[in-house]
Amino acid sequence: LNEIAAGVLKGQRVAISKAISSIENRDENSRALLKELFPHTGKAFVLGVTGPPGTGKSSLVNELAKRYRSRGAKVAILAIDPTSPVSGGAILGDRVRMIEHSLDSGVYIRSMASRGDEGGLSHSARNAIRVLDAAGFDLVIVETVGIGQAEVQIVGVADLVIVVLMPELGDEVQAAKAGLMEIGNIFVVNKSDLPGADKVIYNIFSILSTRDGWKQASVKASAKTGAGISELVDKIEEFRASHREAASVGERKLTNLREELLRNVALNIDEIVESKMKNDAGFKNVVAKVAAREIDPESATDLLVQCFVDRFQAKRKKTKGLK
């Protein structure tokens, strides 16, 4: 274990991969590993990239990684993929592997399943970012796929959120933009070689607002032709410069941490509840009564919560008695 942590701190790719796998599988070493790495975190800049499917996020991330590599930065890409509900695995692995070939070996790329436990950006992803941070990557790009809650969570981990849009999005996607407008610091209209790009830029421009002293920015780009990428990098650097000293940044980090801990505690307690109730005869009995419409789900919930609290109590007493 110490060997893996030591390897991560030296930036060794094999150790990094092992550490992230350990976290992803929540194996016995993952906690100790995080404990060792955590003091070395807090240096990386975390860039969140999100947007509707098909807008070319991966290609754009690819281009950004290249630009930052050429500036000498160590870059890691973490692609959060929707999880297949049955198999439990990430389903866009191929996409990521495809990117990998087009980048030089100085970029670390990893695909992770979203697991769905936190609306798309999982507990594992947060800790994987910490591994990459401890490993000395200057820039960690977190890419999320999906529409709705999935993207929103990226705000909780990223220092800067880029929302990728494109011309000719369908109605539903246009509507989903409403949610995305609230979370982006920079909006990229990608595939700007397609017709309608100027219209999209115009529409976005008219609703940009100022938050925490930063006026949301829009950039017209094309990952394919390379147009607008330099402008995007400039905007990113402008954001970084303006936020380096801002008190609001520290405040935001504290809020994110607070919410992560609250969620962790809740998930932890959920697990305790589930493991206790799963094979419980009393619980099965309540389910049967609801199925028979003898008791409604809300009343059943109250009953079960009370049972759980009582058990907690009983167990504690028993433990005390044994001492």
Next chain:
Amino acid sequence: LNEIAAGVLKGQRVAISKAISSIENRDENSRALLKELFPHTGKAFVLGVTGPPGTGKSSLVNELAKRYRSRGAKVAILAIDPTSPVSGGAILGDRVRMIEHSLDSGVYIRSMASRGDEGGLSHSARNAIRVLDAAGFDLVIVETVGIGQAEVQIVGVADLVIVVLMPELGDEVQAAKAGLMEIGNIFVVNKSDLPGADKVIYNIFSILSTRDGWKQASVKASAKTGAGISELVDKIEEFRASHREAASVGERKLTNLREELLRNVALNIDEIVESKMKNDAGFKNVVAKVAAREIDPESATDLLVQCFVDRFQAKRKKTKGLK
């Protein structure tokens, strides 16, 4: 309150709307209302319709509603929309209102926000279905939008899941199909007037499998031209006929109920945890220590879970002492 419940049971639209709003807002009357309505549920057939954005789900649902209306069935449509993270409201309301105009007044249509607490299909949606069931709708169509976890939850409430696809989907969407293939009972390739429809049908056909005695079916349709809609209705009826007596259906309903209750209990306990921790000085202190990298998030979580259990204990003792 009794008036609203009585109105719902008589199928009065105003009462139904009031009841669903009450549930959506989780106001003081919602629990009592559900308690009164629940014994009258279990009769409606719940049809889940899902699929990637832009595949024309709403138009298809529109067509299905028309067909079932003409057969004399009472039809309700519940559209679950992604929630805007900041405003908290459903963002596709306009889309739904658009449908409303194109349908006769015999169809009840309601849009609901997904809230995100259960990966897209909220606690409120489950109970809204119960209101519609109690109101005497024969068919409740639940439509979900999004990619990833959002759709998957539809399996937990629907008697039959229709996955809507279309030709010329982007790479990401094609990949997301993998998750959808596992949850659909019937696959509709909509917009079949577009090129490539036969290829999609062929691709799907080659991976259809049999579950619970039902061989997954595929139908080529076009909500625009009306092609394939009759065939789709036939397939739906075939499924209903084959499942009416199946033991596996009862088993599935029991599993869904069991999971709903487990989730309710967990959410309930989460709320207790959050309200207790929110303004707690000890919690703030732990967050500050994590921010200062003095303690890692995993160890902090353990500590907080233990604190919560101890508080529970202390509070119970105090209550006992007062008796």
